[in-house]
Amino acid sequence: xxxxxxKAAFRAARSAVGTLGFAPTMGFLHEGHLSLMRRAKAExxxxxxxxxxxxxxxxxxxxxxxxxxALERDLALLEGVGVDLVFAPEPGEMYPPGFxxxxxxxxxxxxxxxxSRPGHFSGVATVVAKLLNIVQPTRAYFxxxxxxxxxVIKKLAQDLDMPVEIVIxxxxxxxxxxxxxxxxxxxxxxxxxxxxxxxxxxxxxxxLFDAGERDAGRLxxxxxxxxxxxxxxxxxxxxxxxxxxLKELAAMGASGALASLAVKVxxxxxxxxxxxx
Numbered sequence: 696x697x698x699x700x701x702k703a704a705f706r707a708a709r710s711a712v713g714t715l716g717f718a719p720t721m722g723f724l725h726e727g728h729l730s731l732m733r734r735a736k737a738e739x740x741x742x743x744x745x746x747x748x749x750x751x752x753x754x755x756x757x758x759x760x761x762x763x764x765a766l767e768r769d770l771a772l773l774e775g776v777g778v779d780l781v782f783a784p785e786p787g788e789m790y791p792p793g794f795x796x797x798x799x800x801x802x803x804x805x806x807x808x809x810x811s812r813p814g815h816f817s818g819v820a821t822v823v824a825k826l827l828n829i830v831q832p833t834r835a836y837f838x839x840x841x842x843x844x845x846x847v848i849k850k851l852a853q854d855l856d857m858p859v860e861i862v863i864x865x866x867x868x869x870x871x872x873x874x875x876x877x878x879x880x881x882x883x884x885x886x887x888x889x890x891x892x893x894x895x896x897x898x899x900x901x902x903l904f905d906a907g908e909r910d911a912g913r914l915x916x917x918x919x920x921x922x923x924x925x926x927x928x929x930x931x932x933x934x935x936x937x938x939x940x941l942k943e944l945a946a947m948g949a950s951g952a953l954a955s956l957a958v959k960v961x962x963x964x965x966x967x968x969x970x971x972x
Contacts, residue, residue: 696770696773699780699782700783701788705782712740715743716734716741717735717742717743717744717826717827718732718735719745719747719822721749724768725875729772731864732773732777738834741780745830747822748764749819751797758878797817797818798817798821800847803847803940807955834860837864839863839865840876871894872895873893882961886960889961890960890965893956897956898969899918903917904951909947911935912945914935927960930956935947935952956968
């Protein structure tokens with residue numbers, strides 16, 4: 696496995712391989728990340744990952760400085776699943792002096808995380824565009840847990856005519872349903888137990904949907920009731936939206952809906968979603 700720190704070194708290494716599957720990460724890897732790497736390796740001639748905590752997608756006063764980092768541990772995990780190339784740049788390599796470009800995507804960024812975290816998706820779109828240009832993958836792999844981010848990246852690649860296939864893989868969960876996330880490491884034992892309320896709220900909505908409920912307002916109310924029963928859960932938003940546009944729905948049609956939520960538990964702001972279809 697080659698670990699490359701500069702754009703020039705990565706491009707030189709990339710030129711020696713054919714089809715390439717790529718999964719960008721901010722490190723502190725878990726099984727969700729590793730499942731993307733395994734799929735990238737299985738579906739392409741070689742697999743690549745990036746490890747870069749991107750400062751431009753964090754709001755002022757956010758958790759950039761305390762975001763968990765464990766590079767040597769991460770590299771060992773990547774080698775264990777057969778990753779061939781790792782791009783692990785320093786911030787100055789990605790944003791050198793004079794860097795002054797940002798990508799803005801409308802529509803799908805307007806609600807949910809976009810409303811709660813202004814500027815977040817501009818930072819995401821910009822760094823992903825840079826990474827895709829540097830890595831030049833055949834396919835790029837992202838997780839469904841970040842459902843809005845997945846839609847943003849699909850639109851980025853489509854609108855800018857990027858020659859890459861965007862693959863969205865299912866959310867990987869702990870045995871009790873909690874979606875795997877690097878930020879789960881922020882939780883103590885009581886907070887970790889409380890965090891399962893996100894999945895319980897989503898599965899409540901799914902059960903009602905499967906039983907025939909199509910009123911989106913009633914599904915939001917049901918999720919909110921479940922969340923409100925957990926004393927240390929602070930709700931940011933609860934959503935039942937069109938799965939493609941992410942606009943809030945009143946009632947659901949043939950395409951179903953995306954149920955999603957953001958909840959703060961202790962020091963961690965957690966997000967999760969389930970497709971209702």
